[in-house]
Amino acid sequence: MFHVAKATFIRNTRVMIRAYPWSFVIGHIFSGVYTVLFAFFAYHYVFAGQLDENFAHLTGSSDYLSYAILGGAFYAFAVSTLMNVSRSLITELREGTLEAVLLTPSLRRGYFLGNVAQQLMRTLFEFSVIVLVGAVFGLTLSHTNVWSAVLVWILSTGAFFCQALVLGSLMLWFRDTYITQNTLFAVMAFVSGVTFPIPYLPEWVQPLGLIMPLAPALDAFRQCVIQGAPLHAVSPQLFHMAALSLVYLVIGVWGIRRMEKRVMESIFG
C-alpha cells in the first residue's frame, strides 16, 4: 500500500512541477484573502469595530478579525483538500488513464494516500499565505497553542480526506465536478461557521453544520489559535470530527468502489 502511495506521490509531484495548477492555487489563496479583506473592511470601516453583544459570548473571545480570518483560511484549506482528492479519479477518467490504473492489482487506499500526501504540500502553502496576509490585517497569533493547532490541522486533513471520498464518488456518479463541488462549497460556507457563529443561523439550518467536518475542525482550530486552548480542551470537537470521518470513510470507500464499476460499464455501454 505504501509502495503505491509513494509512486502516486512521486507521479503527482512530477505532474505538478511540469504543469503547476496555478489557477487553482491562486484561486484558493485569493478566495481566502478576500475573506480576510471582507472581514477587515467590515470591521474597521463599516462597523467601526462595534460587535454584537452575543458574539463574545458565542465564540469565547471578542477578537472578530482573528475569528473571521481563521475562518477564511480554514475554509480555503478545506476546499483545497476536498478538491484535490475528490477530483483525482474523475480526472483520470477524463484524461483516459483510469482504465490503466484500474487494470493494475494495486490497492486504491495507497493511491488515495499518495494523493492526499502530495496535496498536503500545496494546501500547506496556500494556508500559510492566507494566514500571513491575515496577520497583516489583524489576525492575532500571540496566544496560539502551536502544537495543538498543528495537530488539529493535521486531523482536519484526515477528516476532509474522508469527506472527499464521498464527494469523489458523487462526482463520478454525476460525471461532473463543477456543479457538485461548488454546491457543496457554498453550503459549507453557509452552515459551518466560517464567517459567523453557527448559533446565529435559524435553528432548523443548524443541524446541517453538524454533518460538515469543517464545523468542529474550525471550532477546535480557533480555540487553539485564538485562546491558546490545549488539545484536551477541544476533545469534544475532535470526537465529533472522528465520528464524522468514520461515517464518511465507510460511505466513501463503498461509493468509490461502486462508482468505479459503474463508470467502466457506462464507458462501454
Place this chain on the structure above:
Amino acid sequence: MLIAENVRKVYQVKEKKGWLRQQWTEVEAVADLSFRMVPGKIIGLLGINGAGKTTTIKMCSTLLTPTSGTITVDGYDAVKDDRFVKAKVNMIAGGERMLYWRLTGRENLQYFGSLYGLQGQALRNRIDSLLLQVGLYEAANTPVERYSKGMKQRLQIARGLINDPRYLFLDEPTLGLDAPIARQLRKHVSELASQHGKAILLTSHYIHEVEELCDEVYIIDKGRLVAHDTPEHLTKSLHLDTALQVVIPSLSDSLDYDLRQLAQDYGGSREIAETDEQTWEVTLRGKTDMTTPLLSLLAAHQSPVLRLSTQQPSLEDVILHMADRRGA
C-alpha cells in the same frame, strides 16, 4: 490457460425521454461466448455488427463484471480473485489513452510498474529492457505529450508488458497508425507469442492483420459466436470461389468454346471481357484450381499469355459473405 465459459454481458442503457423522464433499456453486448487462450497462441476476435469485442476484452481484464458465465485465469476467477488475475493479465488499446501525457515515457513505466508492486533495481531493469524492446530508449526522458502517435502506441505496448503478463489483450492496437509502424507492431506481437510464449487476444478492424497474426479466429455477430476456426479453414469451409484471370491478345471461336467447356467441366463459370488495349481478359471462377488445364489449353491453341493471376478468397471475403448472409 484462460477459459471463458458462456460469458454474457448486458448493459443497462439510460435513455432520456424529454425533461425528467428516462427509460432503462437492456442491451446485450456479449451473449453466451466461450473461448480459451493458450500460451504461445494468438486468437483473433472479429465482429460483424458492432458487437462486443471491447466488452469481451474488458471482462477478461477484470474491468467489467460479466452478467453471467465465468472467466478463469490459471484457475483464478476473474471476478472473485480479481487481484490475482490482474497480476497475470494486461491490456493494450489503440489510440492515445492510458498514458500520463505530462510524464516522460520512463516515468509512466515507473508509475505503472509500482502499481504492479515492482520496485528498485528489478523495476529499473525491466523498464530499460522494455524501452529497448519497443525502440523508445532514446526518447525515454521526453514527456509523452511530445511523442508521435506511433511512439505513444509503442509506449502503450511497454506499459502493457510492464508486469510481464501471461495473457495480453490487444484492442485495435494499430488503430490510426501509419502502415510501416503498424507492420512493425504486428511483427512485435507475433514475436510476443512465438518467442515469449504469451497468450494473446487480438481485435482489429483490419482483417488482414487478424489473418496474418492469428492462429484461431472467433467471429461474433451481435455478441454471439457465429464461427470459430483457423483463418485458412474458415476461408476454405465456406467454399468461396478462387478467381483465375488470364489476359490473351486474341480470342478465336474455338478457344472461346474450349474455355467454356473447361469451366463447365470443373463446375465453375467463365467471363470474357475485351480490354482497352485490344486484348481479352478471361476470368474463370470455381472451387478448384484450374491453372494447369487452362495453361495446357492455351498452349494447345498456341495462344501467348500476357498476364496470369489468381485470387484466393481472403478472410475479408468470409466476413463480407457472412455479413451479407446475416442481413447486415
Place this chain on the structure above:
Amino acid sequence: MKQLGSLLWAEIIKEHRHSFHSKMIYFSLLVWPVINFVTAYYSFAPFRMGGDSPLARFISYEQLPLYLLTGYLGYIFYWCLVQSSWQMSFERQAGTMEMIFISPVNRLAFLYGRSLSSLIEGVWLFFCFVLLALFFVDGIRLSGWWAPPLAFLILLVSAIVWGGFLCVLFLFSRDASFLYTVLDEPMLIFSGVRLPPMAFPVWAKVISFCFPLTYALQLIRELLMERASLQTMLPSMGLLAAVLLVLVTATVVLLRQAEKHMKKTGNMVMY
C-alpha cells in the same frame, strides 16, 4: 444586418440547447447565488446592528436585505457573463473564433450579441427570485414607476459591455481560468455588492471604481432605495457612461490587435 441576425439567433439557439437542458444553470445561476446571498446576510450577524449601528452611516438597518439583494442581482448579471465568456474560451478549439473572423459580420456586434444572449439565458432565474424577494423586503423607495425598468436597462447595458470586454480577454489568453479567479471575486468585495465602497479607504476605492459594476449598483440603489431624482443621478450616469466608453474602446483595440496578430502568426493566443 440580416446575416448578423441569423448568426445571433443561431448562437442563442445553440446556447439554449447546450446549457438550458443541463441542470448547470439552475445551480450556478440560482442555487449558488441564493446560498451566497443568505451567507452574506448572516455574515453581518457578528456586528452591532440596530438604529445606532455604525452601519447606519451608509445603509439604514432595515434596508440591509434590500442592499444585499440589489448587490447580488447586479453581481449575478456580471458573473453570468464571466462564466459564459469563460466557457467560450473552451470553445476556442472548436473554432468559434474563426467563425467570427471568417464571417463578414461586425465583430463587435457579434461579441455583444453573444453577451446579450447568454445574459438573457442566464439571469432570468435569479431575477425572478429577486422580484419575489422584493415583496418580502422592507425599504423600497422608488424614484418613480420608471425606476425599475431604468435600473434593469442600466444593468443590462453595462453588463453587456463588460461581457464583450471579457470575451475578448478570455479568447486571447492562455490560462483563462486564471483571469476568472482574478476577475470574479474582487467584484464581490470591491464593487459594493456586500459592503458600501464609500466606507473603504482610498486605495480600495480606487480598485472599486475600476469595475463598472460599482457605478451600476450605485445607480440602481439610488433608483430603487433612495428615491433619487434623475437630475441628482446625472453625474453618476455620466461616470458610468465614461467607464463603459473606455471599455468599448479597449474591446475594439484588443480585437483589432488580435486579428492582426492572428493573421501574422496563425495563433489566437496573445498573452
